[in-house]
Amino acid sequence: MTTTRSYQTHQHSLWRRVLVTPEAAVIALLVLVVVWSETMVPAFSGPLTFPFLVLDAAPILLIALPMTLVIVTGEIDLSVASVVGLSSVLVGMLHHDGMSIPVAGVVALVVGLLCGLLNGFLVAYVGLPSLAVTIGTLALYRGVAVGLLGTRAVTDFPLKWTNLAQSGFLTGRLPYILIPIVVLGVVFVLLLHFTSFGRGVFDIGLNSEAAHFSGVDVARTKLVVFALTGVVSAFAGIYYTLRYGSARGDNATGLELQVIAAVLLGGVSIFGGRGALHGVLGGVLLIAVISSALRLENVTVNVINIIIGLLLVLSVLSSSLLAWVSRLRRAGGVGRGRSGPRARRVAA
Amino acid sequence: MSETSTRPGTPPAGGDAPAMTRPSSMSTVSRVTTTVLRSREIAIALVLVAVIAAATIKTPSFLFSSNSWRDLLLTPAILMLLAVGQAVVIITRNVDLSVGSVLAITAYLTGRLFVDNPGIPMVVVFLAALVVGAALGLVNGLVVALGKVPALVITLGTLYIYRGIVLTWAGSNRINASDMPDGFLALGTKQVLSIPVLFLIAVAVLAVVGYFLYTSRSGRDMYAIGSDPDAAELYGLRVRSRLVGAFVLSGALAGLSGVLYAARYGTISSGAGTGMELQAVAAVVIGGVAIFGGSGTVWGAAIGAILLVTINRALPILGIQDFWQQAVVGALILGAIILDRVLSARRTRKLVEARDAS
Numbered sequence: 001m002t003t004t005r006s007y008q009t010h011q012h013s014l015w016r017r018v019l020v021t022p023e024a025a026v027i028a029l030l031v032l033v034v035v036w037s038e039t040m041v042p043a044f045s046g047p048l049t050f051p052f053l054v055l056d057a058a059p060i061l062l063i064a065l066p067m068t069l070v071i072v073t074g075e076i077d078l079s080v081a082s083v084v085g086l087s088s089v090l091v092g093m094l095h096h097d098g099m100s101i102p103v104a105g106v107v108a109l110v111v112g113l114l115c116g117l118l119n120g121f122l123v124a125y126v127g128l129p130s131l132a133v134t135i136g137t138l139a140l141y142r143g144v145a146v147g148l149l150g151t152r153a154v155t156d157f158p159l160k161w162t163n164l165a166q167s168g169f170l171t172g173r174l175p176y177i178l179i180p181i182v183v184l185g186v187v188f189v190l191l192l193h194f195t196s197f198g199r200g201v202f203d204i205g206l207n208s209e210a211a212h213f214s215g216v217d218v219a220r221t222k223l224v225v226f227a228l229t230g231v232v233s234a235f236a237g238i239y240y241t242l243r244y245g246s247a248r249g250d251n252a253t254g255l256e257l258q259v260i261a262a263v264l265l266g267g268v269s270i271f272g273g274r275g276a277l278h279g280v281l282g283g284v285l286l287i288a289v290i291s292s293a294l295r296l297e298n299v300t301v302n303v304i305n306i307i308i309g310l311l312l313v314l315s316v317l318s319s320s321l322l323a324w325v326s327r328l329r330r331a332g333g334v335g336r337g338r339s340g341p342r343a344r345r346v347a348a
Numbered sequence: 349m350s351e352t353s354t355r356p357g358t359p360p361a362g363g364d365a366p367a368m369t370r371p372s373s374m375s376t377v378s379r380v381t382t383t384v385l386r387s388r389e390i391a392i393a394l395v396l397v398a399v400i401a402a403a404t405i406k407t408p409s410f411l412f413s414s415n416s417w418r419d420l421l422l423t424p425a426i427l428m429l430l431a432v433g434q435a436v437v438i439i440t441r442n443v444d445l446s447v448g449s450v451l452a453i454t455a456y457l458t459g460r461l462f463v464d465n466p467g468i469p470m471v472v473v474f475l476a477a478l479v480v481g482a483a484l485g486l487v488n489g490l491v492v493a494l495g496k497v498p499a500l501v502i503t504l505g506t507l508y509i510y511r512g513i514v515l516t517w518a519g520s521n522r523i524n525a526s527d528m529p530d531g532f533l534a535l536g537t538k539q540v541l542s543i544p545v546l547f548l549i550a551v552a553v554l555a556v557v558g559y560f561l562y563t564s565r566s567g568r569d570m571y572a573i574g575s576d577p578d579a580a581e582l583y584g585l586r587v588r589s590r591l592v593g594a595f596v597l598s599g600a601l602a603g604l605s606g607v608l609y610a611a612r613y614g615t616i617s618s619g620a621g622t623g624m625e626l627q628a629v630a631a632v633v634i635g636g637v638a639i640f641g642g643s644g645t646v647w648g649a650a651i652g653a654i655l656l657v658t659i660n661r662a663l664p665i666l667g668i669q670d671f672w673q674q675a676v677v678g679a680l681i682l683g684a685i686i687l688d689r690v691l692s693a694r695r696t697r698k699l700v701e702a703r704d705a706s
């Protein structure tokens with residue numbers, strides 16, 4: 001009755017599968033940069049470096065979590081920074097009209113959810129390409145934000161709330177924003193890597209038709225990841241407003257490209273189906289640490305731009321280069337047959 | 349949508365081709381009407397005309413004062429060039445996000461050349477910007493084509509790198525109109541037969557690229573590559589060199605638009621052209637080029653660019669506050685892609701019905 005099925009064992013040993021990955025490379029690079037900064041940049045080991053690094057990187061860190069899910073499904077969301085702006089404007093306006101910050105925040109979160117749902121609906125149920133849809137909603141949401149507030153800025157936020165966004169435990173060493181970051185981080189790691197929903201996300205990215213036939217509700221999954229992106233972006237918008245104590249229509253303009261750059265640097269494939277959140281965390285922190293260290297060294301923001309761009313190009317090129325090298329090596333050893341990542345990908 | 353398959357003269361696919369509609373079964377009038385309705389370029393042009401007409405009825409000076417007539421054609425010229433280059437890249441199923449940064453580099457280069465070499469001939473400046481733009485595009489193209497890596501990531505990277513280069517180069521320097529020769533600045537406002545020169549340049553480029561894409565072998569290859577890159581490779585098309593070519597063209601046109609930017613605005617800082625890449629993509633999408641490649645025309649992209657710019661200028665006249673312009677543009681983009689989707693779904697259904705009926 002019982003038939004034994006033998007599965008092919010992994011081709012490489014466990015340590016190789018864990019360590020020879022883009023994620024490990026990014027984290028190793030991060031460690032190197034931190035060590036280098038600690039030794040070479042005198043001001044880097046100061047007590048204020050870490051809190052400011054976290055405070056500055058928090059919006060990117062938060063949005064990168066759901067963005068990873070979106071990119072793993074093979075889609076993209078360019079509208080996140082506009083949702084940040086819209087949520088910021090809503091918090092400012094509603095507060096200005098006498099609403100308390102928590103209530104205004106909830107309204108902003110709901111609007112963020114609606115923004116995400118609109119993206120998700122158009123992509124998942126209407127079947128439109130997400131690149132085009134979210135370029136449209138990038139303009140639309142930003143336009144509504146700017147339209148609502150014009151060139152005005154709301155800055156009269158209660159000190160109690162701005163302090164919450166700017167300070168932290170241990171006299172500010174551990175910013176309070178770390179709490180939502182850690183909570184959301186854990187939630188998203190569990191969701192992507194330890195649930196069937198997460199497996200579905202990867203399946204869709206690898207082959208959405210096959211995912212559909214193996215029982216994944218492709219459209220609903222995509223709707224959910226876009227909705228999550230909307231909500232988290234709105235939350236980042238509330239934080240952004242309180243952190244800088246200012247609600248403006250043009251808040252966080254251009255943040256979408258920074259988020260995507262960080263996610264891709266963290267080893268997530270733009271084609272979908274590949275990626276892990278610890279790599280993304282490494283990617284965000286790598287950019288944050290480099291920017292922070294160079295700023296302390298009085299290197300201007302221009303050079304930081306160049307470095308981020310180069311890292312991004314190298315991160316995608318490196319896998320091509322590695323494949324090329326291993327092809328050369330395989331071409332050297334004739335008769336070993338087709339093996340390695342290529343064959344496995346065919347099998348998958 | 350699939351422009352290649354509806355073109356007359358395309359050989360029927362396979363041996364068992366469905367019965368073709370005889371030309372005589374449609375009257376000339378109805379044939380012309382269907383062509384017009386199906387043509388995305390004409391549809392978008394009609395929208396453009398409607399916008400201009402509405403604004404003109406409300407405020408006749410929108411069209412009939414000499415200044416606004418000039419602005420109507422002058423303002424879109426830069427975005428038209430970017431959109432034409434972007435359209436070619438998108439037709440090959442790639443995207444070039446670095447154009448805004450390339451524009452900034454060549455705009456600053458233009459100013460720098462005039463400042464450092466007084467009396468330099470204008471032709472040299474134009475050529476220098478074209479060459480620099482093409483070289484920056486070549487970098488994009490080589491990495492994308494040889495590395496076989498997604499253009500979105502690479503050009504996002506070069507967006508940062510090129511912007512970083514111009515930021516480092518220019519610093520907080522600003523080149524002002526007084527630093528540039530009057531002859532060059534006059535180019536920004538000069539008119540020939542009441543048509544601005546910059547617009548003429550854009551239209552000339554559009555005509556050349558459009559003709560090349562429509563007729564030349566490599567132009568048709570671009571569509572083939574965009575429809576199905578793997579099939580194009582198997583078919584023996586020179587995919588790599590065509591891709592490099594598309595990026596070089598996009599870079600060169602972005603370079604040219606940098607010179608136009610300098611001539612038009614007179615002040616150049618390192619922030620020039622920030623965010624233009626998304627506007628160019630938006631213009632292309634509005635103009636009916638499929639974001640996944642293989643279909644669309646540069647004519648559509650150019651009209652899309654004009655529409656995008658004109659709508660921004662027309663909205664205040666139509667009583668919508670300036671601040672809402674971007675929202676309207678967003679709605680327009682969404683409308684355009686949803687309309688595309690509906691039309692292509694209808695066409696597919698009709699084709700399926702026609703096949704099943706025969």
